[in-house]
Amino acid sequence: MDFPDLPDRCAFEKKRKPVTYTYLPWGWITDFDSIRQLQPIIQTPSSAQFCSRFGPRAGDVLVIPDASKYQYRFVDGTASDASSNPKASAGGAYSEDIALIPLANHPAKLIQLGSLFGSRRLKLSDPAHKAIRKQIRQHMSLKHPLLQKSSADIATKLSGSESGFLGAHLRCNDSYFLETAAEHSRMIWWKLVHGILGLSIERTRQLELGCSTTASGPGPLPSERFISQSKFPIHLPLDYRNLTVGVDSIRKCKGELHTDPDLERLNIPLFIATDSKDPHTNEHFNLFRQTFPCVFFLGDFPREAEQIAGIRDPISRVEIGNMLVPFLDAMVVARAARVVGTPHSTFSWYVQDVLWRVNHGLDIGERGGD
Numbered sequence: 001m002d003f004p005d006l007p008d009r010c011a012f013e014k015k016r017k018p019v020t021y022t023y024l025p026w027g028w029i030t031d032f033d034s035i036r037q038l039q040p041i042i043q044t045p046s047s048a049q050f051c052s053r054f055g056p057r058a059g060d061v062l063v064i065p066d067a068s069k070y071q072y073r074f075v076d077g078t079a080s081d082a083s084s085n086p087k088a089s090a091g092g093a094y095s096e097d098i099a100l101i102p103l104a105n106h107p108a109k110l111i112q113l114g115s116l117f118g119s120r121r122l123k124l125s126d127p128a129h130k131a132i133r134k135q136i137r138q139h140m141s142l143k144h145p146l147l148q149k150s151s152a153d154i155a156t157k158l159s160g161s162e163s164g165f166l167g168a169h170l171r172c173n174d175s176y177f178l179e180t181a182a183e184h185s186r187m188i189w190w191k192l193v194h195g196i197l198g199l200s201i202e203r204t205r206q207l208e209l210g211c212s213t214t215a216s217g218p219g220p221l222p223s224e225r226f227i228s229q230s231k232f233p234i235h236l237p238l239d240y241r242n243l244t245v246g247v248d249s250i251r252k253c254k255g256e257l258h259t260d261p262d263l264e265r266l267n268i269p270l271f272i273a274t275d276s277k278d279p280h281t282n283e284h285f286n287l288f289r290q291t292f293p294c295v296f297f298l299g300d301f302p303r304e305a306e307q308i309a310g311i312r313d314p315i316s317r318v319e320i321g322n323m324l325v326p327f328l329d330a331m332v333v334a335r336a337a338r339v340v341g342t343p344h345s346t347f348s349w350y351v352q353d354v355l356w357r358v359n360h361g362l363d364i365g366e367r368g369g370d
Contacts, residue, residue, distance in 0.1 A: 022313045022320060029147075029327075031139040038135065056110050064098065066114035072096040074103075075123045093120065119346045134366060141358040142327055150307045151331035157252075157304070158269045158296060158332075163360075164245045165269040166192060166238075167336030171345045172284050173275040184342050185284040190226040191340045193291065196238050197265045201227060207263070211290040233362060234352050238338050240265045255293025269294040271336060273329040273351070298329045334359050 025043060026032045035041070044050040066072060073094040103111060124130050142148075152162060159165040168188050172181035194204040230236065245268060257267050270292045276282045279297045280289075288295050298305060308328060309321040330347065333339055334355035341348025353365035 022316050022318050024313060024320075025315070028314055029142055029144050031141070031143055034139045035136055038132065054110075060109040061112055062103075062106055062108035062110070063112045064114065068095075069115040069117045070094050071114070072098050073118070073121050073123055074098050074100055076100045076126050076129050077123075093118065097123075119349055130366070134364060137354060138358070138364050141355055142331055144311075144324075144327075146308050146311055147324060147328055147331055150304045150328055151335060153304045153307070154271075154298075154301045154332045155335040157301060158271055159243075159245045161245075163335055163337050164243050165271055165336050166196065167271050167273070167333035167339040168192060168288075169273045169330070169333055169339065169341045169345070169348045169351055170284065171275050171342040171347065172282070173277065177275075177342065177345065181284045185287065186222065187226050188340045188342070189287050189291070190222050191230075191235065192270070192338075193266070194227055195230060195235060196338045196340070197240055197268070198237050199262070199265070203262060207291060208287065211287055232352075232365070233360070234339050234356050236338070240268055243268060243337060245269065252296075253294035255289070255295070257293050266292055267294060268292075269296060271296050271333055273298065273333040275326070298325070298332065330355060 026035075032041075042050075044053060064072070070093045073096075075097045077099065122133060124133060155162045155165070170181070170185055170188060171177040172185065177184070189208075190204065193199050193207065194201060199207070253267070253269075258264050270288065272279065272285065272288065272295065274285075274297065276285070279285050279299075285295075305325065305328065308324055310319065311321045311324060312318060313320050326347070330351050334351050336356075339352060339356050341352050357364050
């Protein structure tokens with residue numbers, strides 16, 4: 001596709017090499033109609049088509065360039081004027097703050113942004129602004145009918161009901177998360193066994209020591225953040241005795257069920273969502289496999305996962321089922337009675353703060369500091 005009359009700022013679209021991706025309308029997978037009621041939205045597949053359709057002139061566009069994905073965040077307090085190349089220190093992950101008020105008053109008709117990656121990109125203090133963000137995030141749960149059906153089918157197979165199981169999300173396959181996988185997997189295990197299922201610290205430690213397969217053992221006693229009680233509903237202790245788990249689900253367990261009355265609670269099915277390519281052999285899941293006889297991964301449900309294989313992009317009609325597998329993983333784990341996620345993982349935050357809460361009829365979570 002060629003646009004010979006495109007302005008220079010759009011010319012990069014003409015030079016871009018072919019890539020293997022596709023554009024999806026937000027409303028195809030989330031409740032975007034409700035968001036449109038808050039804010040009119042113009043959606044185009046690419047900046048080239050936007051430029052071709054609306055033909056913005058040079059004076060109409062305010063460009064806010066960025067050199068990294070954490071260069072700037074937006075604040076509704078006092079910060080530098082975005083039109084003067086702001087250099088105000090933001091603290092934390094971001095290096096610059098850009099105030100929303102100067103942007104709202106800027107004469108440009110179009111603001112061209114770089115990366116919007118990051119769950120803390122907006123630092124809001126005005127209660128009205130926070131309410132708008134919360135309303136928008138409330139409608140960002142995944143709604144595609146086939147994803148909903150497949151996740152419900154897997155949840156039912158897991159426990160005989162739609163929430164009679166535990167969930168965890170362990171990101172461990174790249175960069176920081178690969179380096180911290182051992183610590184994070186141990187923390188998640190402690191929060192499940194001690195924090196949610198209520199095994200005592202002494203018995204949990206004894207169980208961990210008994211499962212150690214290394215010469216050095218599992219390390220020192222866990223830090224306070226491993227064992228401190230949580231006030232969040234998703235981490236509250238679970239009355240496992242009243243949890244509905246079907247007999248057929250227990251029959252699918254790969255491990256030997258616990259008969260010790262104190263450990264029978266570990267027979268509850270556990271579903272782990274992960275980016276690991278082979279969680280059945282990955283060493284970071286050893287502790288889970290050795291203590292939870294009924295631990296499952298998405299790969300254990302090929303028939304249900306196959307239901308999304310034929311999903312096509314509504315615009316290009318390209319099959320995109322394989323791209324939606326992480327979404328299905330998230331939707332399954334978000335149906336669990338309780339879920340523990342990986343620290344610092346945006347995907348875990350999304351599961352815990354949005355998907356799980358929406359599934360359980362709760363207001364979405366808003367994290368402090370943003």
